[in-house]
Amino acid sequence: MSAPVRDALEFPESDRVFLEPQLPPRDGSTPRPDMPFTTLTFATSLDSSLALSPGTRTALSGPQSKAMTHYLRSRHDGILIGVGTALADDPGLNCRIAGVGGYGGEGLDSQPRPIVIDPSLRWDCSDDSKLFQLCREGRGRAPWIVTTVHEPPTEKDALLKRYGGQFISLDIPTSESGNHQIDWNQLLVTLRSNGLRSVMIEGGGHVINSLLEPSYMGLIDRVIVTIAPTWLGQGGVVVSPARRFDGEGNPMSAARLKNVQWYPFGEDVVLCGQVNV
Numbered sequence: 001m002s003a004p005v006r007d008a009l010e011f012p013e014s015d016r017v018f019l020e021p022q023l024p025p026r027d028g029s030t031p032r033p034d035m036p037f038t039t040l041t042f043a044t045s046l047d048s049s050l051a052l053s054p055g056t057r058t059a060l061s062g063p064q065s066k067a068m069t070h071y072l073r074s075r076h077d078g079i080l081i082g083v084g085t086a087l088a089d090d091p092g093l094n095c096r097i098a099g100v101g102g103y104g105g106e107g108l109d110s111q112p113r114p115i116v117i118d119p120s121l122r123w124d125c126s127d128d129s130k131l132f133q134l135c136r137e138g139r140g141r142a143p144w145i146v147t148t149v150h151e152p153p154t155e156k157d158a159l160l161k162r163y164g165g166q167f168i169s170l171d172i173p174t175s176e177s178g179n180h181q182i183d184w185n186q187l188l189v190t191l192r193s194n195g196l197r198s199v200m201i202e203g204g205g206h207v208i209n210s211l212l213e214p215s216y217m218g219l220i221d222r223v224i225v226t227i228a229p230t231w232l233g234q235g236g237v238v239v240s241p242a243r244r245f246d247g248e249g250n251p252m253s254a255a256r257l258k259n260v261q262w263y264p265f266g267e268d269v270v271l272c273g274q275v276n277v
């Protein structure tokens with residue numbers, strides 16, 4: 001019997017069966033030719049919070065659902081977060097399932113590409129960032145940072161390139177408020193043209209709520225949510241997309257899932273579905 005690999009997570013074969021219909025096809029095909037298969041996935045409390053407060057890293061998933069999330073990471077080419085999450089969590093964004101590259105497997109096999117949306121370059125990533133530590137250990141890929149800045153600082157550019165990452169600069173019109181809001185269609189097309197066939201979007205609140213706006217809902221192929229049996233209380237980072245109104249101005253629900261399936265994982269439950277557009 002081979003020795004256990006340091007920090008590796010186990011996700012049993014029996015638990016993989018139910019997830020298969022929810023996952024990007026193994027042949028790499030995509031529902032739309034110019035975009036990746038896109039999964040929206042996160043862990044939430046009973047009061048729809050992702051974290052105790054903006055800027056705080058909060059563990060919600062139990063061990064089994066955490067292993068499930070890492071299995072999802074192994075099945076996607078990319079894993080995307082907003083800069084708020086990068087600043088709060090200093091995340092690793094690698095896959096720690098036993099058998100993938102760096103955890104008993106070859107090279108960086110099945111390690112997803114981390115993608116950070118950072119329009120005005122607020123994330124001061126350095127050599128000490130968790131992501132780069134994992135790169136040095138051969139346990140994760142270097143990030144792609146999506147920005148609207150056209151000439152990123154030379155030393156950051158060099159740092160990223162040293163580990164095999166890159167800045168991706170997008171041209172976007174600046175709104176009247178001065179906001180650099182990136183269009184999700186443009187972003188996903190760009191990721192596909194950079195070779196990614198599947199992307200899982202993990203958060204945080206701003207990212208999830210904006211993707212659940214009516215104009216973007218059709219881009220999400222699957223939603224996979226871990227629900228933990230806890231209330232985080234008021235003041236958290238909440239998933240609560242903007243409300244919609246019918247033709248007479250009456251409020252309607254913001255979004256709803258169809259083809260829903262539930263699976264218990266330890267004390268958590270995992271909800272899978274498709275956005276009903």
Ligand SMILES: NC(=O)C1=CN([C@@H]2O[C@H](COP(=O)(O)OP(=O)(O)OC[C@H]3O[C@@H](n4cnc5c(N)ncnc54)[C@H](O)[C@@H]3O)[C@@H](O)[C@H]2O)C=CC1
Nearest residue numbers: 042043050051082083084085088181182203204205206207
């Ligand atoms: N429980 C869970 O599964 C997760 C929890 N989190 C938590 O969420 C919190 C962070 O959430 P937020 O503060 O809402 O930050 P966020 O991670 O959603 O990032 C928001 C920022 O990203 C940029 N951004 C995102 N979408 C953009 C777009 N379309 N165009 C231009 N810029 C865009 C903007 O600069 C925006 O201010 C953290 O506390 C983190 O721990 C984050 C991910 C998953």
Ligand SMILES: Nc1nc(O)c(N)c(N[C@@H]2O[C@H](COP(=O)(O)O)[C@@H](O)[C@H]2O)n1
Nearest residue numbers: 043058059060061069089091092093202
């Ligand atoms: N699935 C899940 N459960 C939780 O309880 C979480 N807090 C998160 N957060 C997301 O995972 C990232 C951390 O990843 P690493 O463990 O550092 O690789 C974090 O940044 C959020 O995107 N997810």
